[in-house]
Every structure is written in structure tokens, then in C-alpha cells.
Amino acid sequence: METSLGTIEDGYDVLKKAGEGTFSEVIKAKRRTDGKVFAVKRMKGKFSSQEQVDKLREVQALRRLRNHPNIIHMEEVIFNKDKRSLDMVFELMDMNIYERIKGRRNHLPEELVKRYMYQLCKALDYMHRNGIFHRDVKPENILIKDEDLKLADLGSCRGIYSKPPFTEYISTRWYRAPECLLTNGYYGHKMDMWSVGCVMFEVMSLYPLFPGSNELDQINKIHDIIGTPPPQVMSKIRKHSSHMRVNFPDKQGKGLRKLLPNASEECVSLLEGLLDYDPDNRLSARHALRHPYFKELRSEDKRRAKTAAAAEAAAVEQHAPDDTANATARLANMSLKPHDARKLVHDEPSPRRHRSLRSFRRHGSKKSDGSPAPEPVPSLGHPMLAASAHVSLSPPKPKQKHRLFRKGHSKSMKEGSPKLPPIVMGRQPGRSLTHHSQQGSKLPSVSKR
Structure with missing residues (x-):
């Protein structure tokens, strides 16, 4: 609700004075657009600018509390620049x-x-x-x-x-x-x-x-x-x-x-x-x-509250399309071939989970025992594995285990392993695996009012 510029007479017909206090007087006014009667609190003090009006505690508080049924509702704030006067329009009570x-x-x-x-x-x-x-x-x-x-x-x-x-x-x-x-x-x-x-x-x-x-x-x-x-x-x-x-x-x-x-x-x-x-x-x-x-x-x-919630839920159910029922019917009528089903599984998006480099190497280094290999399920952990999700459904060839703990294992990695982004393994002195802000940056301070 923004402060309006003008006079109360621009949109209301002033009816009569209803009361007076130390800092203001109250008048009744009827809005021309719909004939509704309001109580107008006319402040006796003078105000230099619209910014001063917007900084008034009463105006700020009423704008913040306007949604509660047991706090008076402020309909409008009108500031007259020429007369430097302030009128606050409220709902009318008995x-x-x-x-x-x-x-x-x-x-x-x-x-x-x-x-x-x-x-x-x-x-x-x-x-x-x-x-x-x-x-x-x-x-x-x-x-x-x-x-x-x-x-x-x-x-x-x-x-x-x-x-x-x-x-x-x-x-x-x-x-x-x-x-x-x-x-x-x-x-x-x-x-x-x-x-x-x-x-x-x-x-x-x-x-x-x-x-x-x-x-x-x-x-x-x-x-x-x-x-x-x-x-x-x-x-x-x-x-x-x-x-x-x-x-x-x-x-x-x-x-x-x-x-x-x-x-x-x-x-x-x-x-x-x-x-x-x-x-x-x-x-x-x-x-x-x-x-x-x-x-x-x-x-x-x-x-x-329970009655209102039930009525709202009934209204939503009555007017909104039954997307769940339609989706269930479509799935029931679908006839997927095994190849399509596997493709559907492969194409299903999943949340990315971080996997350390050592875990990735261990994952790809298991020996094959000659038994029929299961259907390859795409690993969506490491970004490089996610890229290899759409592979052939034929049994994978046995992979040679990387010699990680022998001298010269870096050469084996260069020849047989995909290029991976650098990943910090373990905790390094003076550093943490958690995210750090840039040096010198500060969190915004919160001042007590």
C-alpha cells in the first residue's frame, strides 16, 4: 500500500466530524466509487514530505499488521503536499x-x-x-x-x-x-x-x-x-x-x-x-x-479452521483437473517393450551425488567372475559416470584393475582412465572440505533495533 498524493476530497465526500483527540480528529467520509463509508483520521501535525509520512511508526505498523482480523484495517494513506497534511482512511466500526x-x-x-x-x-x-x-x-x-x-x-x-x-x-x-x-x-x-x-x-x-x-x-x-x-x-x-x-x-x-x-x-x-x-x-x-x-x-x-480447510480443498478438487487419475490411466494403457523400459530407466533424472575419486576407482575395478553380467544401471554419482549412462545393454567387458598403490600408477591412470576433474581427497592441513567464502568477505551484520 503506497501513500497517495492529493486530498481526501479527490475521492471521498466528507460527511461529518466523528471525534477528536490530542493529535488528530476523526471524520466520516463516503467513497464516491462504491458509496462505502470510512473513518478518516486527520492528523493535526504538519509533514514535510512523503518520506516522513512513510516513516511514521503508526503507518509502518499498520502496513505490517494489515492482515489480522482483530487489528483495524487501514484502507489508504493520503498526503497533501500543498497543505502538508495527512489523512489515514480506516474501515468504519460502530x-x-x-x-x-x-x-x-x-x-x-x-x-x-x-x-x-x-x-x-x-x-x-x-x-x-x-x-x-x-x-x-x-x-x-x-x-x-x-x-x-x-x-x-x-x-x-x-x-x-x-x-x-x-x-x-x-x-x-x-x-x-x-x-x-x-x-x-x-x-x-x-x-x-x-x-x-x-x-x-x-x-x-x-x-x-x-x-x-x-x-x-x-x-x-x-x-x-x-x-x-x-x-x-x-x-x-x-x-x-x-x-x-x-x-x-x-x-x-x-x-x-x-x-x-x-x-x-x-x-x-x-x-x-x-x-x-x-x-x-x-x-x-x-x-x-x-x-x-x-x-x-x-x-x-x-x-x-477445519471447516474452512475442507471447503477450500473441496473447491480445488471440484475445479482443478484430476491430473493424478489421468496420469494413472495413461500409465495403465502403456505397453512398453523391454528395450523401451530400460531406456526409460536410463533416461530418468536422478539427483547427483558426489563420489570421491578413490570410491570411483574402486567401483570400476571389480573383476568379472564369468557369470552373466546384470543389466548395466547407469551410475549417476560422478559427473563423468552420468555422461556414460546411455551405453549399450550388452554385458560390459572386464576392466583391468588400476594399480593404484604401486609405483607408476599415474601412468596407468593416464592410459586407461577417463580424465576427471580434480577432487580433494581427505583433509589437507589448514583446509576443510566444506565451502569457504573468499578471503576478506564478511557476512552482513544484523544491527539490533
Whole structure:
């Protein structure tokens, strides 16, 4: 997908403004060619060139992740050179998760919440496996349409293999992991999973889990429910913390079970794994998908994949010619004479196998015992033998054994042996039989990003 030059008005009719954020605003626009409505993210900043647009992390990430059904699909990127503006065209969804639960008095069905969280974990698993983490997972950035969920707003994403420290004030405070709050930017992709736990609790209970008014209040609210971490976890945090005192009095949190009395054991277990204080012990997206809480949805995915594979195989079998059956019928109707059969065998291509010179000489030096010789089968080992494959089918004449280990054997080789390409026999000092690159050549170095 290449960046288009022009304006959004060239191919779309702008309908109305749908929302606004810190760095962009969202408008609805209808494409003139087919009348389909899209959401257009209009960036507030100015861009100097198309190259600068193509280097944006959000643009690069969305192009890399465009094939996943639970990540928002970017239809087009439009850069206006005159106004230096950027418009990103996305598929249109109904609402975000926050709008879905805002003002509700009745809880959403647990099966629907489970389906939403399963899709969110699949989106993050795909992102993390592609070397990207989101850094701003919150209800406003999770879009839904009926029962389908898509993760959006990748403007804060970073590469997993980038070297910390990262930006400290990232992610919305209520969904920020402890390592983001207590260190000088030393965090990783597990921060996304902490945010998933916060979002999951909020969707189930209809209120935020840790609504801190500032960073210190945020940590205290976490300790009120989760409790203070063990000393070894705090020692790891202190290594990268200089802006905040990390000595907290021991506190036993009230726990998640008291806040979700009607939730199943599997649900509480998953939340506790997502909200582990230590990022090293926190569930990854891949492990969260394997949790017993999602067992039914995993089975449903397997059945759907099996059905799709069977339908694809049936379509291929129906439309493609049955080459195997036709080939079998042709072979059954063939009547080959012995001479033709031998020729067919001789002409059959085979993989070339390297044979050492000593083995080749030994192969051609066997004495004949006078018994009827078998049909000569072409040796396809050495290149010179491959050239002698099409020989007469009469019994071969006995060959005189080369005197390899007597003085003057080189003369016998010159007279009775075909000229062969030089082959290295055995290991020579300072050399190996394996292939070596030219002296001074280097493999391309791979730099860590």
C-alpha cells in the first residue's frame, strides 16, 4: 500500500466530524466509487514530505499488521503536499468499548466479554509476534462492531527489540503497568497485558479498576487491591528508578475475588495472571490465549479452521483437473517393450551425488567372475559416470584393475582412465572440505533495533 498524493476530497465526500483527540480528529467520509463509508483520521501535525509520512511508526505498523482480523484495517494513506497534511482512511466500526459500557446499569453477558477479550488477546499476540507492542491499550482504543473487536490507534507503538529506556509518560494512567509508573522508562511488551487486565475488569464490572488521580495515587490504588510485591521484585524495580521513592510499607491487598464475587474461578485466575506485579511472571498474550478461560473459544476456532480447510480443498478438487487419475490411466494403457523400459530407466533424472575419486576407482575395478553380467544401471554419482549412462545393454567387458598403490600408477591412470576433474581427497592441513567464502568477505551484520 503506497501513500497517495492529493486530498481526501479527490475521492471521498466528507460527511461529518466523528471525534477528536490530542493529535488528530476523526471524520466520516463516503467513497464516491462504491458509496462505502470510512473513518478518516486527520492528523493535526504538519509533514514535510512523503518520506516522513512513510516513516511514521503508526503507518509502518499498520502496513505490517494489515492482515489480522482483530487489528483495524487501514484502507489508504493520503498526503497533501500543498497543505502538508495527512489523512489515514480506516474501515468504519460502530463504537469503542468505553461507549459500549458507559452509562450501563446491567452487566454485559459474560460470554460476550469473554469473546471480546479473546479477540483482544489475539490482536496483541499477533502484534507481539511481529515485534511491535501497543503501549496505549485502553477502552477508547478498542473498537467493536456487533461481536467483532478490533484494536486501533497504534500511534504510540514501539518495537519490542528497541533498547530502553522508553518514554515514561506513555499509556493512560489508569491502565499503566507498575513498571511504567516506577521506573525511568524500563518496560516492555508485557505492559500491554497489564492494560488488558484493567480493560477486562472494567468491561465486566462497568467501573475502572485503578482510577488514580496522579502517579502516587495510582500506585497506592494498585497496592490496595494487588498488594505490595515481594522484596525481589522491588529490588528489580529500584535498579531503574530514580524519580520516585520505591520503599512502600507491606500491604496485603483485598484481592480480585472480593471485587468479582460472581465471576468464575477461571476468570479470576486469568485476571490475576494478567495483573501480576512482576512483568517477568505476567502472562503473555500467547499464554493468555491458552488459559482454560478461553477453552471453548479455542475449540470453536479449530472447528472453524477445519471447516474452512475442507471447503477450500473441496473447491480445488471440484475445479482443478484430476491430473493424478489421468496420469494413472495413461500409465495403465502403456505397453512398453523391454528395450523401451530400460531406456526409460536410463533416461530418468536422478539427483547427483558426489563420489570421491578413490570410491570411483574402486567401483570400476571389480573383476568379472564369468557369470552373466546384470543389466548395466547407469551410475549417476560422478559427473563423468552420468555422461556414460546411455551405453549399450550388452554385458560390459572386464576392466583391468588400476594399480593404484604401486609405483607408476599415474601412468596407468593416464592410459586407461577417463580424465576427471580434480577432487580433494581427505583433509589437507589448514583446509576443510566444506565451502569457504573468499578471503576478506564478511557476512552482513544484523544491527539490533
